[in-house]
Amino acid sequence: MHGRIKVRTTEEQNLQKHKEQQKKLTAYRMGMKQILATRDADSYNKDSLALSAQLLTINPDIYTLWNYRKEVVLIEIKKSYQDEVADDQKLIHFFEEELRLTEQCLLSNPKSYGSWHHRYWILNHHTKPNWQREFDLCNKYVSLDDRNFHCWDFRRLIVNKIGISLADEIAFSTERININFSNYSSWHYRSTLQILNDENSVANDLILVQNAVFTDPIDTSAWFYLRWVLSHPGITKIQKEDLLNALEQLQELEPECKWIIMAKCWLVKQGNLEKDAICRLKRYYTELIKLDPLREGHYKDCFKVF
Amino acid sequence: MEKKDIFYPDTVPILLYNKHIEYLKHVSCSSYGNSYDFKSTESIRMSGIYWCLTALDITHSLKEFLQKPANNSDSISEEERIVNFLLQCYNPDGGFGAAVGHDSHMLYTLSAVQILVLLRKLDLVDKHKIARFISTLQQVDGSFAGDNKYSEIDSRFSFCAIACLYLLSLLDAFDLQKHPSSPFGIDTNKAVDFVLKCQNFDGGFGTVPGSESHAGQVYCCIGVLTITRALHKIDTDLLAWWLCERQLPSGRLGGLNGRPEKLPDVCYCWWVLSSLKMLGRLHWINKEALIFYIRACQDPETGGISDRPGDCCDPFHTLFGLAGLQLLGAASELQEINAVFCLPQYVVDAIEEDCCLDQLRAHRDKNAK
Numbered sequence: 001m002h003g004r005i006k007v008r009t010t011e012e013q014n015l016q017k018h019k020e021q022q023k024k025l026t027a028y029r030m031g032m033k034q035i036l037a038t039r040d041a042d043s044y045n046k047d048s049l050a051l052s053a054q055l056l057t058i059n060p061d062i063y064t065l066w067n068y069r070k071e072v073v074l075i076e077i078k079k080s081y082q083d084e085v086a087d088d089q090k091l092i093h094f095f096e097e098e099l100r101l102t103e104q105c106l107l108s109n110p111k112s113y114g115s116w117h118h119r120y121w122i123l124n125h126h127t128k129p130n131w132q133r134e135f136d137l138c139n140k141y142v143s144l145d146d147r148n149f150h151c152w153d154f155r156r157l158i159v160n161k162i163g164i165s166l167a168d169e170i171a172f173s174t175e176r177i178n179i180n181f182s183n184y185s186s187w188h189y190r191s192t193l194q195i196l197n198d199e200n201s202v203a204n205d206l207i208l209v210q211n212a213v214f215t216d217p218i219d220t221s222a223w224f225y226l227r228w229v230l231s232h233p234g235i236t237k238i239q240k241e242d243l244l245n246a247l248e249q250l251q252e253l254e255p256e257c258k259w260i261i262m263a264k265c266w267l268v269k270q271g272n273l274e275k276d277a278i279c280r281l282k283r284y285y286t287e288l289i290k291l292d293p294l295r296e297g298h299y300k301d302c303f304k305v306f
Numbered sequence: 307m308e309k310k311d312i313f314y315p316d317t318v319p320i321l322l323y324n325k326h327i328e329y330l331k332h333v334s335c336s337s338y339g340n341s342y343d344f345k346s347t348e349s350i351r352m353s354g355i356y357w358c359l360t361a362l363d364i365t366h367s368l369k370e371f372l373q374k375p376a377n378n379s380d381s382i383s384e385e386e387r388i389v390n391f392l393l394q395c396y397n398p399d400g401g402f403g404a405a406v407g408h409d410s411h412m413l414y415t416l417s418a419v420q421i422l423v424l425l426r427k428l429d430l431v432d433k434h435k436i437a438r439f440i441s442t443l444q445q446v447d448g449s450f451a452g453d454n455k456y457s458e459i460d461s462r463f464s465f466c467a468i469a470c471l472y473l474l475s476l477l478d479a480f481d482l483q484k485h486p487s488s489p490f491g492i493d494t495n496k497a498v499d500f501v502l503k504c505q506n507f508d509g510g511f512g513t514v515p516g517s518e519s520h521a522g523q524v525y526c527c528i529g530v531l532t533i534t535r536a537l538h539k540i541d542t543d544l545l546a547w548w549l550c551e552r553q554l555p556s557g558r559l560g561g562l563n564g565r566p567e568k569l570p571d572v573c574y575c576w577w578v579l580s581s582l583k584m585l586g587r588l589h590w591i592n593k594e595a596l597i598f599y600i601r602a603c604q605d606p607e608t609g610g611i612s613d614r615p616g617d618c619c620d621p622f623h624t625l626f627g628l629a630g631l632q633l634l635g636a637a638s639e640l641q642e643i644n645a646v647f648c649l650p651q652y653v654v655d656a657i658e659e660d661c662c663l664d665q666l667r668a669h670r671d672k673n674a675k
Contacts (some may be wrong), residue, residue, distance in 0.1 A: 001622055067453070067455065147567075224508050227508075294550075294555060
C-alpha cells in the first residue's frame with residue numbers, strides 16, 4: 001500500500017495484468033481452501049504444507065499460514081519425542097526448511113513482521129540453532145538496509161540468546177556509525193547499550209557525535225544523539241564551552257543550519273538561567289523561527305518558559 | 307549528503323469531498339469484492355472494513371451506504387452483509403480473525419470491535435468473552451502478544467488490548483488493579499510499565515524495549531497512556547519535539563514522516579497528529595503546510611488519498627488523510643474524529659455514556675438490595 005506510483009497503462013497491459021492477477025487469486029483461493037480444510041491438531045497434509053510455502057512466498061503477511069506452519073512444526077516435534085528410534089536429523093532438516101522459507105520470504109520482503117517472527121520462533125524450538133549464522137544474516141540485512149528496524153530488533157534478540165558482550169556490540173555500533181553517520185538506527189542502537197557509564201565514555205561519545213555533526217551538519221540523526229549526550233550530568237563545563245565555541249565556528253560555514261542553533265540552546269539552557277543566558281536563548285529562538293518556520297509553534301512555546 | 311525528497315506538484319486541489327465519498331462507496335460496496343486489490347488483501351480484511359466504514363462515517367455517508375442492498379440484490383443490505391462477515395470471523399476463542407477461517411489476532415479483534423461500535427451492534431457478541439480473550443494475551447512483563455499461541459510481542463498490541471477493553475466498556479471491570487481477586491483481567495499498571503520501557507533516548511517509543519522510535523508505535527503507546535491516564539509519567543515536551551521534527555519542507559508542502567530521514571507519508575500525518583493532539587501540542591506543527599501535503603495526495607480522477615503525491619490511493623491512506631485534515635480544522639465538512647481511537651467523536655462519546663450508564667445501573671442495583 002506504500003510507494004505505489006500511479007502509472008498509466010495501455011489496454012493490452014491491463015489485460016495482461018488482469019490475467020496474472022486472476023492466476024494469483026485462483027492459486028490463493030484454492031490454496032487457502034485446501035490448507036484450512038486439512039488443518040488438524042494431530043496430523044498434517046504434506047501437500048497443504050507445500051502450498052502454504054508457495055502462498056507465503058508471494059504474500060508473507062498471511063499470518064494464519066505462518067500459524068499453520070508452526071502447528072506442523074509442533075506436530076513434528078511431538079512425533080520425534082514419541083518415535084522409538086530417535087531421528088534428530090529429520091527434525092533438524094524440518095527446522096532448516098522453515099528457516100530457508102523465511103529467508104526466501106525476507107529476500108523479497110525484508111519488512112514482513114510474520115517472516116521475522118516465524119524465524120525467531122523456529123530458532124527457539126530448534127534443537128541445534130546456529131546462532132552465528134543468524135548473526136551473519138542480521139549483518140547482511142543491516143548492510144542492505146540499515147534502517148530496517150525488524151533486523152535491528154532481531155539482532156537484539158540474538159545477542160541476548162548467545163550472550164554477545166556489551167563491549168562487542170559497542171564496537172559494532174561504532175563501526176556502523178563510522179561507515180555512515182547518517183544512520184539514525186545506528187545511533188539509536190548505541191543509545192540502548194548502556195554506554196554513558198562514566199566520564200570517560202561520555203567524553204568519548206561526545207567526540208564521536210561531535211565528529212558526525214561537524215562532518216555532515218545537514219543530516220539530523222547525529223544531532224538527536226548529541227542532545228541526549230549533552231543531557232548527561234557527566235558533561236563538564238569545559239566540554240560545554242568547547243562545544244559552544246566550535247558550534248559558533250560551524251555556524252559561520254553553515255548559517256542556514258537550524259541544528260547548530262538548537263545545539264547552542266541545549267548547551268545554554270542547562271543549569272540556572274541567568275539574565276545573560278535568557279537573552280541568548282531568546283535570540284536563538286528568534287533565529288530558529290526564521291530558519292525553521294515549520295516549527296514556529298514549538299519555538300514560541302520555548303519562549304514562554306522565560 | 308543529498309537529501310531524498312518527494313515529487314510535489316505546483317498546484318494543490320481543494321478538499322475533493324464528494325470525490326472521496328464516491329471512492330469510498332466504490333471500495334466499500336460488495337461488488338468491489340471481485341477486484342484484485344480487495345481479494346489480495348484478505349489477511350487484513352477486518353482492518354480494511356474498519357478504515358472504509360470510519361471514513362464513510364466522517365464524510366456523513368455511512369448510513370446511506372449501510373442501507374444499500376448488497377450485491378445489487380434485494381435480500382440483504384450492505385450492513386447485514388458486513389455484520390454476517392464479522393460474525394463469521396468471530397472465533398471460538400473469543401477473538402476475531404482478519405477474514406473467515408483466519409486465526410484470532412489482537413489487531414483484527416480491535417478492528418472488529420471498532421466496527422461493531424460504529425454500527426452500534428456490540429450486543430451481537432459476547433463482550434465478556436472478547437475481554438477474556440484479550441486478557442489471556444497479557445504476558446508476565448505486562449506486554450501483550452498478538453495471539454494466544456505464538457507470543458509475538460509488540461506495543462501495538464498493548465494499544466489494541468487497552469483500546470478494545472475501553473470500547474467494550476470493560477476496562478474497569480477487567481482491571482486486576484481494581485478487582486484483584488477476579489479470575490480474568492489485565493494488570494493495567496504492568497501494561498503501562500511495559501509501554502514506558504519502550505521509551506527511547508529521543509522520547510519516542512518503539513515496538514518492544516530497545517526498538518527504534520517510530521511514529522506508529524508512538525501513537526499506540528501514547529494511546530495506552532492516555533486511556534490509562536498515565537501521560538504524566540513521560541517527558542511530554544521531548545516527545546512532542548521529536549514528533550514535530552517529523553515535518554518536512556517540500557516547497558509549500560509539509561508532510562510528516564514516521565522517523566528521521568524517511569520520506570513523508572499521509573498515514574504518519576495521522577499517527578503524528580493524533581499523538582500531538584493527545585499530548586496537547588498540535589500547534590507544534592505547521593498546519594497550513596501539512597494541509598497542503600494531504601491535499602496534494604488526493605487523486606482527482608478517482609477520489610481517495612495516497613501516501614504521497616502521484617501514488618495510488620487506498621482506503622487506509624484515505625481514512626488517515628481525511629482524519630488528519632479534520633484534526634487540523636481544515637475540513638468543516640467532516641465529522642469530528644477522536645484522536646485516541648480514530649473513530650468519530652460522537653461514537654466515542656456514546657461509549658462514555660454507556661460507561662456512565664453501567665455505573666449508574668450498578669449503583670442503583672446496589673441501593674435496591
